[in-house]
Amino acid sequence: MTDSKKLPDKIEESDEGQIxxxxxxxxxxxxxxxxxxxxxxxxxxxxxxxxxxxxSYGQDSPFFAGLASRVLLxxxxxxxxxxxxxxxxxxxxxxxPTDWVQLPEEGRIHAFTVCHFGSEEFLPQTPFALVLxxxxxxxxxxxxxxxxxxxxxxxLEWIGMPIKARFLRNSKFKPTDVYFVPAA
Amino acid sequence: MRPVYxxxxxxxxxxxxxxxxxxxxxxxxxxDYAIEDLGLEFRQFTELVDGSVASYFSDHFARQLMAxxxxxxxxxxxxxxxxxxEGGGATGGICFQEGxxxxxxxxxxxxxxxxxxxxxxxxxxxxxxxxxxxxxxxxDYPVGGFYSGYYxxxxxxxxxxxxxxxxxxxxxxxxxxxxxxxxxxxQKRNRYTIEDVRQAPMVAWPLTRLDICVMSDxxxxxxxxxxxxxxxxxxxxxxxxxxxxxxxxxxGTDAMRMADRPHQTLEEFLEHNALxxxxxxxxxxxxxxxxxxxxFRYPGLHSFRAGRMxxxxxxxxxxxxDPGAEIDFIELHDAYTSSEIQTYEDMGLxxxxxxxxxxxxxxxxxxxxxxxxxLVDTPVCPVNPSGGLIACGHPVGATGLMQAVFAMWQLQGRxxxxxxxxxxxLEGARRGAIHSHAGTGTYVTVSILEAED
Numbered sequence: 001m002t003d004s005k006k007l008p009d010k011i012e013e014s015d016e017g018q019i020x021x022x023x024x025x026x027x028x029x030x031x032x033x034x035x036x037x038x039x040x041x042x043x044x045x046x047x048x049x050x051x052x053x054x055x056s057y058g059q060d061s062p063f064f065a066g067l068a069s070r071v072l073l074x075x076x077x078x079x080x081x082x083x084x085x086x087x088x089x090x091x092x093x094x095x096x097p098t099d100w101v102q103l104p105e106e107g108r109i110h111a112f113t114v115c116h117f118g119s120e121e122f123l124p125q126t127p128f129a130l131v132l133x134x135x136x137x138x139x140x141x142x143x144x145x146x147x148x149x150x151x152x153x154x155x156l157e158w159i160g161m162p163i164k165a166r167f168l169r170n171s172k173f174k175p176t177d178v179y180f181v182p183a184a
Numbered sequence: 185m186r187p188v189y190x191x192x193x194x195x196x197x198x199x200x201x202x203x204x205x206x207x208x209x210x211x212x213x214x215x216d217y218a219i220e221d222l223g224l225e226f227r228q229f230t231e232l233v234d235g236s237v238a239s240y241f242s243d244h245f246a247r248q249l250m251a252x253x254x255x256x257x258x259x260x261x262x263x264x265x266x267x268x269x270e271g272g273g274a275t276g277g278i279c280f281q282e283g284x285x286x287x288x289x290x291x292x293x294x295x296x297x298x299x300x301x302x303x304x305x306x307x308x309x310x311x312x313x314x315x316x317x318x319x320x321x322x323x324d325y326p327v328g329g330f331y332s333g334y335y336x337x338x339x340x341x342x343x344x345x346x347x348x349x350x351x352x353x354x355x356x357x358x359x360x361x362x363x364x365x366x367x368x369x370x371q372k373r374n375r376y377t378i379e380d381v382r383q384a385p386m387v388a389w390p391l392t393r394l395d396i397c398v399m400s401d402x403x404x405x406x407x408x409x410x411x412x413x414x415x416x417x418x419x420x421x422x423x424x425x426x427x428x429x430x431x432x433x434x435x436g437t438d439a440m441r442m443a444d445r446p447h448q449t450l451e452e453f454l455e456h457n458a459l460x461x462x463x464x465x466x467x468x469x470x471x472x473x474x475x476x477x478x479x480f481r482y483p484g485l486h487s488f489r490a491g492r493m494x495x496x497x498x499x500x501x502x503x504x505x506d507p508g509a510e511i512d513f514i515e516l517h518d519a520y521t522s523s524e525i526q527t528y529e530d531m532g533l534x535x536x537x538x539x540x541x542x543x544x545x546x547x548x549x550x551x552x553x554x555x556x557x558x559l560v561d562t563p564v565c566p567v568n569p570s571g572g573l574i575a576c577g578h579p580v581g582a583t584g585l586m587q588a589v590f591a592m593w594q595l596q597g598r599x600x601x602x603x604x605x606x607x608x609x610l611e612g613a614r615r616g617a618i619h620s621h622a623g624t625g626t627y628v629t630v631s632i633l634e635a636e637d
Contacts, residue, residue, distance in 0.1 A: 015307070042203045047247060057322055086323060086443055111344075111485050113336035114389040115328060119313035122328045130333050132443055132485065141443040141485075143327050154389040159344045174326045 015046055057173075062100060063087035067178050068171035072103040074138060085135055085142040105165040106183055107135040107142070112158050114151045127151035131180060133163065148181035185288040186410050188430045190633060191417060193589030194218035198371040198402035198577035201304030207240075207251060207403070208258035211300050214405040214582075215259050218296070222407065223421035226260070232416055233407075234292035235265035239279030239299030240581030241272060244314040247305060255298065265292075272318050273519060275299065276404070276584020277620020277629035281433045283408045284631070293413035297588075300403035301579035311399050318623055320441050332396055332520070334442060334624050336388035339522040341485040343390070348525065348540035350390045354381035355544045355557065356521035357394045357574055362555050364571025366607040369586075371400055371577035377556060381521075395521040400577030404585035406592070426596040431615075432502030432632035436493030438483070442624045445489070447481030457482060457492050459499065459532040461506045471535055480537070488523075488625035491530035495630045498617070499532075502632040508533045508547070511565055511632075512613040513594060515587035517621035518572040527619060531630070533565060550608060569594065569608050584620035584629065591616040595635040 023043065026033035057064055063086075066073040075098035076083045077091040083101065091098055112131045115122070122128065129146040146163065162183035171177045194217025196202070196210045205213075219229045236259075238252035248254070252268030271278040276299045283297035303311050316329030342348045358378060364370035376394060384392040408430070409417060418425055439445050448456075450472060454463060462468045483489035495507070504510050514531065518524035525539035534542040542548070546559030548567040570576055570590040573583060593602050594613050600606035613635070620629045 042205075044203055049247065055321075060322060084444065086441065088444070092439070092444075111337040111341040113333050113340060113391075115330055115333045115336075116386045116388065117312075118309070118328060118330045118333070119316045120307075120309035121313055122330065123309050125328070128328055130328055130337060132337055139447065140445070143324055143441070143443050145327060156340060156344050159340060175323050176327055 017046065059089040060087035064173045064177070067167060067175075068173065070167040072105060072165055072178060073100050074103045074135075075099065076101045083138045084140045085133070085138040086140060103138065103142075104135050107133040107163060107180075109146070109159050109161045109163055110134040110141050112146060112154075114154045129154075131163070133180060143175070145176060145179040146181070147179055186290055188284050188287040189409050189411075189414055190406055190428045190430060190588060190592045191409055191414065191425050192218045192222045192407040193585070193592055194221065194405050195369050195582075195586055195589055196403045197369055198400045198579060198582075198586075200371065200398070200400065202302070202401040203304070207246065207300050207302045208255050210302075210401065211255045211298050211403040211405070212259060214403040215296070215298055218405045218407050222417060222425065223423050224417070228420050230260055232413075232420060233261070233264065233294045233296055235286060235295055236261050237279050237282045237286065237295065237297045238266060238268040239275045239297065239585065240268065240301055241270060241275045242301070242314055242580065244317065245301060245303050245305055245311070255300065259298070261296070271627040272622030273517065273578075273580055274584060274620040274622035274627040274629050275581045276586065277618065277631065278435075278584070278627065279581070280406060280584055280588050280618070280620075280631060281435065281629055283406065284430050284433050287408050287410050287413070290410075292410075293416065294407065294409045296405060296407050297585060298403065298405040299581035299583075299585045301581045302401050303399040303579060304401050308399060324441055330388065331624075332388040332391055335520045335522055336391045337442070338485050338526065338624070339390060342522065342526065342539070345480060345486055346537040346540060350382060351378055352540040352543050353390070353395055353521040353525065354378040356518065356524045357381045358555060358557065359549055360518060360568045360572040360574045361394075362553060363550055363569055363608060364575030366603065366605045367571050367576065368603055368605070370571045370575050371398060372575045374575075391520060391522065397519045397573040397578040400579040402577060402579035402582045402586070404582040404589055406585050406588045426598070427636035428592050428595045429634050429636050430631060431634045432498035432500070432504070432630070434494040434497030434499070434501070434630045436490035436497070436628050438488065438490040438625050440623065440626055442485060445483055445485070447484050449481075450476040453482045457489060457496070459496060459507070461532065462535070468535060475537055482536070486526065487536060488526055488530045488621070488628060490625050490628040491527055491619070491621060491630070494619075494628040495531045498630040498632050502615075502634070504632065507531055507617075508565055510615065511617050512615050513566045513569055513591075513610050514617045514619060515570060515591050516567050516572065516619045517583070518568055518574050519578060519621070521574065523621065524567065524572070527621070528567070531617070531619065533567075550610070553607065566610060569610060584618065587618040587620065588631070588633070591618050591633050595633055
């Protein structure tokens with residue numbers, strides 16, 4: 001028999017359990033029994049916690065409206081021309097309000113990773129690739145997902161690769177409404 | 185500002201989970217140790233302490249708002265003044281500096297800073313999600329919120345720009361784990377090789393599980409005082425307390441979204457961010473001019489401007505001009521092997537871009553330990569002699585204070601007394617630095633501690 005046919009040597013832990021309405025406790029509380037309470041193992045319970053937030057994108061909302069219309073928006077400072085590849089209503093250097101500008105749909109990979117593990121919400125999506133995108137004419141970067149590459153063939157050669165934006169047809173009003181694939 | 189002394193500290197043993205006690209009782213372990221180490225009774229210290237600062241990062245992990253006051257109450261510190269601080273991974277370092285402010289300003293003569301985190305309340309994946317909520321929840325988190333992923337992107341950029349290798353990253357893991365082998369407070373006390381690190385499961389390319397710190401339950405406490413406070417504590421205990429003075433406190437910040445960080449010119453870097461020993465050295469100025477010609481921009485993704493500015497501020501206060509030569513050791517926030525390498529550069533131990541080779545040279549290792557590595561240089565400024573976050577664990581609110589405790593014990597020359605092992609005691613250590621770091625480099629603190637006769 002080969003190793004691959006063996007049963008696993010460990011059962012994965014889960015949060016499932018029984019509902020318990022009572023636990024062992026001394027029937028008679030004499031001094032010895034009271035002392036003995038300090039030697040008990042802790043009671044550990046499951047406390048569910050879930051909430052829906054009513055989250056406003058506020059002044060950044062046009063960015064998400066843009067994604068829903070297959071447009072990538074950034075923000076430009078009128079006086080200096082400094083251009084953010086992200087929504088940002090006020091410039092961090094002059095304090096002045098910025099103007100919306102349309103970003104190009106093609107850029108290059110500035111940095112990347114392939115996540116083989118992740119936060120609980122994204123664990124089912126692993127492996128997935130994250131990229132910071134640089135666009136011609138912008139001064140900052142844009143965080144996005146990269147598709148269309150082999151996640152098991154990650155290479156520094158990917159840095160500098162031309163990539164192009166793709167948009168979800170059915171917008172979720174999340175930054176993942178846009179993602180990137182190799183341009184070639 | 186009045187002189188501030190760090191006089192005592194305590195820790196709980198950092199562990200994957202501490203279901204045996206609630207967070208207040210775990211904090212009390214660290215607190216009681218610090219009091220006992222001063223040679224005082226609980227009631228004596230309660231009478232002498234003027235107030236506190238509490239440190240914990242996440243209300244999500246605690247599943248309890250106002251957890252700070254619950255610890256204050258359990259420690260018997262009510263109704264004395266106190267407040268909670270929060271600043272991501274740097275929460276503990278910020279707490280230490282807020283305690284320093286209480287003393288330096290003259291508000292208090294004796295102040296206790298304590299911190300904790302109970303990360304075992306959720307599974308690892310949910311914990312990673314909670315931590316990732318410390319990224320912009322509109323624009324960054326939804327893309328695939330995962331801090332190891334964020335740091336891995338910095339690594340790929342560092343590797344691309346400077347030729348840093350994964351083996352150089354792994355060397356940091358080997359060093360810190362082997363150091364921790366001699367530290368009984370550490371969560372992970374294992375001897376690893378570079379091969380072990382590289383063969384560990386890949387988490388976020390190119391970072392493996394052994395490039396990344398672990399989640400922990402734990403607590404730490406540090407007692408700070410003024411000269412007047414020192415006199416009162418010594419009168420009460422009837423013994424002389426070894427002097428460790430806080431001679432510099434620096435703090436820096438940077439944009440929450442890594443993507444928004446600037447890509448500054450050489451002139452801007454030299455004007456705002458360069459350290460004196462870099463500006464004064466013609467060869468270094470020329471080295472940086474070449475870097476910029478090759479397309480280097482600062483801080484970009486590869487560097488932590490907040491860490492540089494925190495270092496610069498702390499060095500100025502402490503009179504440190506050449507940090508690599510004038511600091512005897514550093515407890516550095518190595519949440520990732522890569523961030524230790526990046527921080528060597530921010531703290532001016534080497535130049536930007538040289539962190540990779542610097543990590544493997546030998547100067548950051550503890551003398552007298554066999555790491556199974558071919559190290560060319562002899563130790564000069566050991567980094568993370570305690571084992572750092574990678575091996576000790578990272579119960580966030582306690583971490584920065586843990587560094588202060590280890591640094592203080594080093595400078596008091598009492599590592600053997602507390603560890604039961606003298607291997608990590610650095611002979612003749614007079615000046616140490618502690619470095620605490622949040623987010624992707626958003627809040628960073630650097631504090632300088634010095635032994636005084």
